Amino acid sequence: MVVDDHPMWRDGVARDLAEAGYEVVAAVGEGRQAVRVAAAVRPELVVLDLQLPDLSGVEVARRLAAAEPPPRVLVLSASGEQDDVLEAVKAGASGYLLKSASREDFLDAVRRTAGGDAVFTPGLAGLVLGEYRRLAARPAPATGPHLTERETEVLRLVAKGLSYKQIAERLVLSHRTVQNHVQNTLSKLQLHNRVELVRYAIERGLDES
Template identity: 75%
Template sequence: MVVDDHPMWRDAVERDLVGAGFEVVATAATGGEAVTRFKAARPQLVVLDLQIPEPDGVAVTREVLAHDPSARVLVLSASGEQTDVLEAVKAGATGYLVKSASRAELLDAVRRVARGDTVFTPGLAGLVLGEFRRLADPATTDPSRPELTERETEVLRMVAKGLSYKQIAERLVLSHRTVQNHVQNTLRKLQMHNRVELTRWAIEQGLDD
């Protein structure tokens, strides 16, 4: 689903996605339309502008993910401001691109977010990771924190940075399946259910250093 209150931009994004083989099941111009049409169309991924008539993109992100936690949200915004980026990520967005991104960058981001990766316009990932490090209190240790193997920790750091399974496999000279297994083992240890939660946990624990 594509959500943007500018018709020309909304139509262009929809056209690019359809041209690349994606099925666009709905479009919306306002936050209210987005939430209503999301519930009716049940898209797997939402490409969403933040600056839309109320409720805004952050609120829409929070609401659609509460309705369907398996959905993915990729923010496509004119704003690269720290506050906007962080609010979107905290609401559950798994990707954030500024509108200066190229068509190829948009399509690549959609594919990666659909797979569960975290994707950011270059420069924004460091901003997000740095902010979560700042918010985490290093003096506080969690006695319930599960023990991970060195390899699981290494893979987790790369997940926190938004690398795909394929990229992690290439860097560590492992098979794609082995990387998946490491992530799944970590998920079981943390009693979590998806890579979004895994990434948030890793960032909060400072594993993105």
Template identity: 65%
Template sequence: MVVDDHPMWREGVARDLAEEGFDVAATADGVAAAAARAAAVRPDVVLMDMQMPDGSGADATAQVLQAHPGARVLVLSASDEREDVLDAIKAGATGYLVKSAQRSELVAAVVATGDGQAVFTPGLAGLVLGEYRRIARAPRADAPVLTPRETEVLRYVAKGLSSRQIATRLEISTRTVENHVGAALRKLQLGNRVELARYAIEHGIDGETR
């Protein structure tokens, strides 16, 4: 399905895809139409513009996925602004191309999107990856809160130190170290020290400590 508020562009993209052997099940010119037609024709891939007369491409993406959760949305937009890209991804889009892409790039992107791959115009992939990393490292409101001492112990666990070695470094007993490790495991709902170390690395808790 092709969603774009410009008739010439919308029909041109639909025609190009049809000529390449794709079954273009529907087109739409706005948010409401996109959601209604997605529910009706249940497309595998939706090509989505970011500017609509009745909302944004992010709004349309969210509503299309609510109407047909099995769809995969590939944004095709004239904008490569950071906020547009991130809004689209947060709404559920799996890829983002700018309209300056070649026809061959578009065809390849539609195929990849249909296969479940994330597709981005060169230069945007780094932006999205950086944002995901930032989100992963940012504390969430509902995230478990470790005490400063638990965090300090966790940092050494990530470095591969044993409980005895950590106890020596922190000048506390081995039993106290194990108590802190156990508390961190319970709070983070993890099963063992390996998972604890992985958590620390993924959340940037494995940095240098005193």
């Protein structure tokens, strides 16, 4: 399923996916519609643009993540939307790719996202690392998630543009281990985000009663 408000992009992405052998079950241009349609067609993977006319892409990602089972979400977004990208990823998106990425990179990202892997661009690694450091700098860092030394090391290398293969070589690890480290950093952040949301909801609920 493709969600993008720009018709040229929407069609282009859908065509690329179809040509690569994926079945595009829906292509929509609005957030609410996307959530509705996703509930009906149950896509395995949603390619999501963050700039939508009605709902923000972040909110769409959040609502999609609430579905059972949740579809995998690959954020395909323009550069310069760091805050939104980070929020979308915390809300459950498992990958982020710039719109300027080549078709090969895009299809590769789709394949890996569909396979359950996190797709980390250097940009996303920088954002995630920054988020962990922000959390660690808070007054009560003990309650937040934190990275192991190895995970930090791996994330920094991803942010510097090294491929998983290069990282594996440099740290003398297997490709799969690198992939797991990256995946873990994201899972911990998403878990923390969900816990925070629940805590927030409980506080609100207690206040109201």
